[in-house]
Amino acid sequence: MLPVPLTIYLLWSYQDYRDRLLNSISQRLNLDLDEDSIFYKLGSSGLITFSDYIFLLTVLSTSRRHFEIAFRMFDLNGDGDVDCEEFEKVAALIRQQSSIGSRHRDHANTGNTFKGINSALTTYFFGPQLNQKLTIEKFLDFQHQLQKEILSLEFQRKQPDENGRITEADFAELLLAYAGYPAKKKARMLKRVKKTFRDHGVGITKDDYLKFFHFLNNINDVDTALTFYHIAGASIDQPTLRHVARTVAHVDLSPHVINVVFTIFDENMDGQLSNREFVAVMKNRLLRGLEKPKDTGFVKLMYSLIKCARDTKPAILDF
Template identity: 35%
Template sequence: MFRNYVNKVNRILKQFRINGNRNIISILCAIGGTATLLITVYKMDFFSNVNAMQLKNKSPKIVVLTAREKRFIRFASVDYDGQVYMTPNDFLKSVLEADPTPRMYRKLLGQTDLQKIKDATPPISQNSTRLFRSLGENGIISYTEYLFLLSILMKPQSGFTIAFNMYDTDHNGKIDKNEFLIVEKIFSNVWNRKRGVIRELTDQEQYVDDEQGLQKKHFVDTTLVFHFFGKESNTDLNIDDFKAFMKHLQREVLELEFNEFSRGLMTISEVDFAKILLRYTYLGTAEYDKYINRLMENLKDTKGITFEDFEAFFQFLKNLEDFTLAIRMYILADHPISEEGFQKAVHMCTGRNLSEHLVHTMFVIFDENGDGLLSYREFIAIMKDRLHRGFKSFVNKKGYKAFKSCVRHEMETLA
């Protein structure tokens, strides 16, 4: 029997060495060497004691997942060496759909799979508005890159240009891989907020492993790295190529969203446009129907919204903060927000004009009093929700949790 326990201990020690748990072995040996360890195994459950020692020497990590972390984990469909990743197709679904495609498990990737991804990734010179659709499942996107890509969809291009130029130390319009990773992290950190200490991680949340959130301690070159810096990650990224990438990504997502409603036609209906505006909001069913019914009852000229008008409007939304400031100046000057005033404010912020029909359609949606003027507070609040697609729409709208969420949202707005 004693020999059986010796063999058992040897197997346990071997397993710990494989897993790198040398600190636990050192603690046990310091207590009294192998003999003490044998007695411990004989008298009680060894693994319970190991867990107790771990808890005594290092308290368990306690974190709360942010909405973005939760969403990334839900949509990420592949796993490499314990790190979860999105595919390009996962990313598109995460910004366009409420829920991921049902799956039994994540696909486990090996070195061969990474080599195939590397070989399939086109260079930046071949970037297009179909890049993510053409790559499909053949690519990996890390959590940091996920946040960075969201920033591209929601922030004006000027901020990225400034950051790019800051790290272009020799002013040649190019940055290398390491400099880009710094720029990427700057925009990713905008999304990160301090987590509250509430509960231990569950098995489903094991990916929050260290101070970098979902990032493990090892790093792997991803699809974006190969696309920007070549197969060997040794070329520089040109600012003009990066601007084209941003423009193409924005257009690709908008094309998918537009095509969902256009059904192959050149335009979408004004009602469908309103549905797209309202789809990522806190509105309850009754409030949602109020806006749709208002449009259907009061819009006389229905000629549809073209993709060009659709794209111009969402480019304007990326400058919503500047637009809000301009609108406040109108209010302070005691000017009502008419369609003409709205157009002026948009032009001040973006240098572009929206079509008269699109602006009129919006005014009908947000003309609460029927006086031909914009209810700007409603408009700004709803457009902020719409701009942050995917993070404010799929929430519980009932009960105490919804009340707390609403209060928190208002407090953050006032801060």
């Protein structure tokens, strides 16, 4: 099989990955990106393993706050840094719990040694000798860069015009990419967007796009915030969505973006988004196809962290 760039992995859904690449534990990175790119840094570090891939996929769809909690969990001795040994211990624990991890252990028995490979990720985090410490700043910066680069690549694939804008329909396609809708329903939603903005579309900038996905990464906190407003499960109108984005995710979504989002998701056209129309779907999309937590220990872990964080500290108070 030809080497596949890491970026392509991440643009695939989990299902694609599993279908195409389950039998190949690691792939050479093969990238042509500028030196500042996180992929360049990862690529010069060696191999991307399957557990790296699962980890990166999870990193992509986790809010900064939950990522901070995950870091504290990796720090077993509580000294504020994570060393390679701590990282490996937690990673091994995760692999034990995960059915994919178990399958890979089976591979290890048949000669494909899984343990002991210096993966691109461990080398990036801990240096070539694996003796450096990982700080919370480096961990968070890594997440920020990875999210920004992947989202930029996704945006770029829609070929923005000379003003750097993609059409409302392109934006809708990106949003619906991993939402798991039946093809018929997806087509109906896209048709609605095309029709609404056919004659007076103004397009979506990359900044709009990045902001909106930052908002989506906080969708679990948004859901919690709506609980605090005593309107969980109830419908929200455009000003409420804008307000919640500002107070919970700290992003200022433009009225145009919000209008497009309502056009996409307001199935019954009552001017309101119900929980079922929007929040529930977007929580699912966040997982990029990783909807079976039993397959992936790390995702299961993030789920329990998110639940734990929700129980102890309401997002709306998190300023």
